[in-house]
Amino acid sequence: MRIAVLGATGMVGSRVTAEAGARGHQVLALSRKPARTSERESARQSANVTATAVDAGDAHAVREALAGSSSKGVADVLVLAVRTDPVDEEFLVGTTRMVLDIAAELGIRVLVVGGAGALRSPGHRELPVADNDAYVPAAYKAVAAAGIAQLRICEAHATGDWVYLSPPALLEPGERTGRYRRGTDTLLTCADGRSWISAEDLAVAVVDELETPGRERHITVGHHDAPPSS
Ligand SMILES: NC(=O)c1ccc[n+]([C@@H]2O[C@H](COP(=O)([O-])OP(=O)(O)OC[C@H]3O[C@@H](n4cnc5c(N)ncnc54)[C@H](OP(=O)(O)O)[C@@H]3O)[C@@H](O)[C@H]2O)c1
Numbered sequence: 001m002r003i004a005v006l007g008a009t010g011m012v013g014s015r016v017t018a019e020a021g022a023r024g025h026q027v028l029a030l031s032r033k034p035a036r037t038s039e040r041e042s043a044r045q046s047a048n049v050t051a052t053a054v055d056a057g058d059a060h061a062v063r064e065a066l067a068g069s070s071s072k073g074v075a076d077v078l079v080l081a082v083r084t085d086p087v088d089e090e091f092l093v094g095t096t097r098m099v100l101d102i103a104a105e106l107g108i109r110v111l112v113v114g115g116a117g118a119l120r121s122p123g124h125r126e127l128p129v130a131d132n133d134a135y136v137p138a139a140y141k142a143v144a145a146a147g148i149a150q151l152r153i154c155e156a157h158a159t160g161d162w163v164y165l166s167p168p169a170l171l172e173p174g175e176r177t178g179r180y181r182r183g184t185d186t187l188l189t190c191a192d193g194r195s196w197i198s199a200e201d202l203a204v205a206v207v208d209e210l211e212t213p214g215r216e217r218h219i220t221v222g223h224h225d226a227p228p229s230s
Helices: 011-022 043-048 059-067 089-106 138-156 199-211
Strands: 002-006 026-031 049-053 077-080 109-113 124-128 162-166 170-172 181-183 196-198 218-222
Touching: 002 011, 002 059, 011 026, 011 043, 011 170, 011 199, 026 059, 043 049, 059 089, 077 089, 077 199, 089 109, 089 138, 109 199, 138 162, 162 199, 170 199, 196 199, 196 218, 199 218
Parallel strands: 002 026, 002 077, 026 049, 077 109, 109 162, 162 218, 170 196
Antiparallel strands: 181 218
């Protein structure tokens, strides 16, 4: 597949880029400051990755990067994994709408890596995770609200072919086990009650979803805490 990653140098985007490159996909890695080749892990990954500088605030530049010179565009799918610090809901919502518009025009499927706040609470389906203090402390309320706004933009998009992947409550760099649990619109937790996954395993789930799309438009993933079966 030809996979574009917008936000390719971030915690999520860099791992999706590495995972997809290692599986032999052609990756167009987009961000304002592209990573140097030496920052990628293997020669095979690097051979499959083309890094290009693009500012998501510049719709013309994003369109140009995705359209290339062919009428069919340069990617089959796009992973949207941009984030700003502090959170900027207007930027996130505007970028998501712009990406969905351009992707629909070029026939590109979009996987949005969004926020856990857009999920339902386990055991309390009526309670959005964004409003659940057990998973979203006060300091993250604005980030969680932006994630919900981003999902609403996807849902309101008439022509876009998208899937919105909400990470679990905690997403951090860690080990690539290659295993995870997949859910739909409700937060996944482990046996100990924690809701988490490593960014490496989230990247595995992202590329699996690109290779074998499910039918649901809102999905989530979580750490697989059962021991591997022998
Ligand atoms: N538990 C959760 O719900 C959870 C936890 C973590 C992350 N997430 C979500 O996962 C997604 C990715 O987050 P992350 O942690 O990987 O973010 P990150 O590490 O901060 O990376 C952000 C990426 O966005 C790029 N970017 C920012 N502004 C840009 C612009 N104007 N144009 C082009 N690229 C731009 C950055 O590259 P440049 O600066 O070089 O442009 C970088 O590649 C976000 O949607 C975030 O909300 C969710």
